[in-house]
Amino acid sequence: MIEATELTKRYGDRTAVDGLSFTVRPGRVTGFLGPNGAGKSTTMRLVLGLDRPTGGRVTVAGRPYAELRAPLCTVGSLLDAGGVHGGRSAYQHLAALAASNGLPRRRVGDVLDLVGLPPATARKRAKGFSLGMGQRLGIAAALLGDPEVLLLDEPVNGLDTEGVRWIRDLMKSLAAQGRTVFLSSHLMSEMELTADHLIVIGKGRLLADTTVRDFIASHSRVHTRVRAPEAEKLRALLEAKGADVSLDPRGGWRVDGPDTAAIGDLARDHGLALHELAPAHSSLEEVYTALSQDAQEYTAHATTEVPR
Structure with missing residues (x-):
């Protein structure tokens, strides 16, 4: 378990983390969300004792990180997969970590096998690794001590489709074993598939601490997904009734305003066939974007001109 109480970190006159309180419980995957500059990385560094809190x-597991007797056996972390000496092989890197923490050498082979780095690859120097291979090595290091708590920052970065599915299943299986899994990512679609619970911060402050389902339900706008052979004719009729109609990423129209019954009646009255008429909720990405909009530190503005 990870517990933060009124956690605060200031750098000069800038407050990176502002009175943050939350609990990351075992037995579930907890997603950690926030826009760039929200304080996520600082919070993770504070958890791992890499920075000292201002307040x-x-x-x-009930202790400050610095007081843990066997840190690697309690907490496994991945903050920067590139933080490996390029001249060492993956095997040498993990063997050194194992030796420094009193772990048996066999754990190196165990975790290399678990993350899918074969012996031939594990003997290569890390500087020749692809981004995805580096991520697998970083995850292997996090799992080396068989820890009860895992803290991972963007673990799917650089992984291919198979790798993304693998890390998703791994996180879920570790949580099912009763471990604490704390996962930070900007990939909302993946977070929606992986996380059970969410902690959302903005400008260093807590915005939400709830289940994924409740987070989406409490902030979502119900809309209707519609597909029809005479799509443009249906769109014109809906807009004439005051509906807000836009393209749905999954195909067809997204209709805000009238409910499914009203849309079905309108199509029937004008002799239009419907191939799909289904109520839908906003995705995690849509809900998160709307909630965190005011907490963005860096915002890009749409433009049709490229600066010269």
Whole structure:
């Protein structure tokens, strides 16, 4: 379990984390969301004792990180997969970590096999690794001590489709074993598939601490997905009734305003066939974007001109 109480971190006159309180519980995958500059990386560094809080406290398994007797056996972390000496092989890197933490050498082979790095690859120097291979090595290091708590920042970065599915299944299986899994990512579609619970922050402050389902339901706008052979004619009729009609990423129209019954009646009255008429909720990405909009530190503005 990870517990933060009024956690605060200031750098000069800038407050990166502002009175943040939350609990990451075992037995579920907890997603950690926030826009760039929200304080996610700082919070993770505070959890791992890499930064000292200005105020408040954070504990892992009931203790500050610095007081853990066997840190690697309690907490496994991945903050920067590139933080490996390029001249060492994957095997040497993990063997050194194992030796420094009193772990048996056999754990190196176990985790290399678990993350899908074969012996021939594990003997190569890390500087020749692709981004995806580096991520697998970083995850292997996080799992080396068989920890009860896992803290991972963008673990699917650089992974291919098979790798993304693998890390998703791994996170879920570790949580099912009763471990604490704390996962930060900007990939909302993947977070929606992986996480059970969400902690959302903006400008260093807590915005939400709830289940994924409740987060979407409480902030979602119900709309209707419609597909029809005479799509443009249907769109014109809907807009004439005051509906907001836009393209749905999955095909057809997204209709805000009238409910499914009203849309079905309108199509029937004008002799239009419907191939799909289904109520739908906003995705996690849509809900998160709307909620965190005011907490964005860096915002790009749409333009049709490229600066010269």
